Amino acid sequence: MLGNKSISQGVEKTFRFSGSHNQNSREAEVGVSYHELFVSPSPVFTGVQRTFEEAEYVILGAPLDVTSTYRSGSRFAPLTIREASLNIESYSFRAGIDVEDLKIHDLGDLHIAGEVDETLKRLELVTKDILRAKKMPVIIGGEHTITLGIMRGIGEKVALVSFDAHLDMRSEYTGRTVSHTTFMRRISEQINPEKILEIGTRAACKEELDYAKKSNIQFLTVQQIRKDGVERTTEKIETLLADYEKIYLTIDMDVLDPAFAPAVQNPEPDGLDVHVFLDLLCQVCDHRMIAFDLVEVAPHYDNGITAIQAAKTIFEALCQVEKAKKG
Numbered sequence: 001m002l003g004n005k006s007i008s009q010g011v012e013k014t015f016r017f018s019g020s021h022n023q024n025s026r027e028a029e030v031g032v033s034y035h036e037l038f039v040s041p042s043p044v045f046t047g048v049q050r051t052f053e054e055a056e057y058v059i060l061g062a063p064l065d066v067t068s069t070y071r072s073g074s075r076f077a078p079l080t081i082r083e084a085s086l087n088i089e090s091y092s093f094r095a096g097i098d099v100e101d102l103k104i105h106d107l108g109d110l111h112i113a114g115e116v117d118e119t120l121k122r123l124e125l126v127t128k129d130i131l132r133a134k135k136m137p138v139i140i141g142g143e144h145t146i147t148l149g150i151m152r153g154i155g156e157k158v159a160l161v162s163f164d165a166h167l168d169m170r171s172e173y174t175g176r177t178v179s180h181t182t183f184m185r186r187i188s189e190q191i192n193p194e195k196i197l198e199i200g201t202r203a204a205c206k207e208e209l210d211y212a213k214k215s216n217i218q219f220l221t222v223q224q225i226r227k228d229g230v231e232r233t234t235e236k237i238e239t240l241l242a243d244y245e246k247i248y249l250t251i252d253m254d255v256l257d258p259a260f261a262p263a264v265q266n267p268e269p270d271g272l273d274v275h276v277f278l279d280l281l282c283q284v285c286d287h288r289m290i291a292f293d294l295v296e297v298a299p300h301y302d303n304g305i306t307a308i309q310a311a312k313t314i315f316e317a318l319c320q321v322e323k324a325k326k327g
Contacts, residue, residue, distance in 0.1 A: 033129055035130065039109060039126060043079065043086070043106075045081075045085050045106045045140075046090060051105060052107070055103045056135055057136045058105050058106075058130045058135045059138050060109075060130070060137060060140070061108065061142070062112075062142040063075035063078050064116070064142040067176055067180050067181075069173065069174060070265060070266050071264075071265045073265070073299065074142050074296055076300065077140065078141070081297065081314070084307040084310065085314070088315075092316055094320070095282075095319035095320050096323065097319040099318055102318055110122060110123060120145070120146070120148055120178075121149070123139075124152040127139075127291070131154070136290060136291055136292075136321070137291040138293070139292075140294055140310075141294065143180045144164070144168060145180050145183045146295060152190075154290065156193050157194060158246040158248045159246065160196045160197070163251045163252065164201070164252040164254065165200060167198060167203075168180065168181055168185070169185040169212060169217070170182050180265070184196070188211075195218075197218050198217070199220045200271065202271065203266075225276065230280065237280065237284065246288055246289075249292035249317070250292065251281070251313060253310055253313075254266055254296055256272055256277055257269065257272060261310075262306060264296050264301075265296045281317060282316065282320045285320035287321070289324075294313060
């Protein structure tokens with residue numbers, strides 16, 4: 001009954017916002033924000049909920065699962081990762097901070113539309129809402145296509161850092177020009193962020209490699225990371241990002257080897273170990289980070305391991321940002 005109530009409330013607000021009558025238009029103008037219009041409540045990440053007004057970090061589920069080309073099921077990830085977050089310890093030994101002490105508000109899940117473009121537009125508007133309120137959006141997908149919508153809400157004045165097995169720079173795939181296989185190319189072409197850096201790469205086609213070279217998009221392969229080691233790789237990342245004032249981070253859980261994260265939509269062998277991934281992640285998560293997302297978990301392909309890894313990853317990222325803010 002609670003779920004039905006939430007849906008009906010969302011439908012009511014949608015009609016109020018999009019109605020053609022003057023009264024409806026006036027109602028939209030005087031106080032329905034996009035995050036009220038397009039989002040419904042769900043179980044709370046970490047189990048500790050601050051009000052939206054006092055929060056510094058805002059969790060948003062984005063269960064888009066439409067363009068998947070191998071496995072599907074990422075629409076179940078936001079709920080499953082929230083459940084995992086309730087059942088692992090919240091203290092970060094890496095940061096020396098307990099995530100429960102952070103000011104976090106969980107908005108709930110974005111209302112997914114029938115059309116991908118409409119969902120991305122809603123995500124763009126909600127992202128702008130959160131940033132306008134001077135809070136950090138933390139978006140849990142869903143497929144990786146959501147990053148395109150979020151980046152449209154953020155704009156070009158940012159360095160985009162992606163942990164991912166794939167480059168996701170095809171021009172089109174199976175007839176789609178906007179999908180989890182093409183979104184990074186669309187970001188490069190349409191938004192043109194100050195920098196794109198991909199970390200953990202080990203799966204690409206020739207078309208993507210050619211485009212990355214032509215567009216001066218840098219990527220660090222798993223093979224190079226192993227050869228250089230964590231310390232040298234973190235120094236390289238620091239150098240590559242030194243000139244940028246803002247960072248947006250996107251994490252595809254397939255960056256990890258399937259031994260550690262089997263329940264992803266496009267698993268690729270020969271991935272990163274968990275400790276190497278977290279060491280590199282901590283290098284990126286500093287005071288410049290303005291938002292991040294985590295995507296591509298398909299929970300029903302394992303017994304909960306990948307969702308736990310995802311929740312732990314979000315904990316560590318948030319705690320590192322909080323540590324950097326405190327100086």
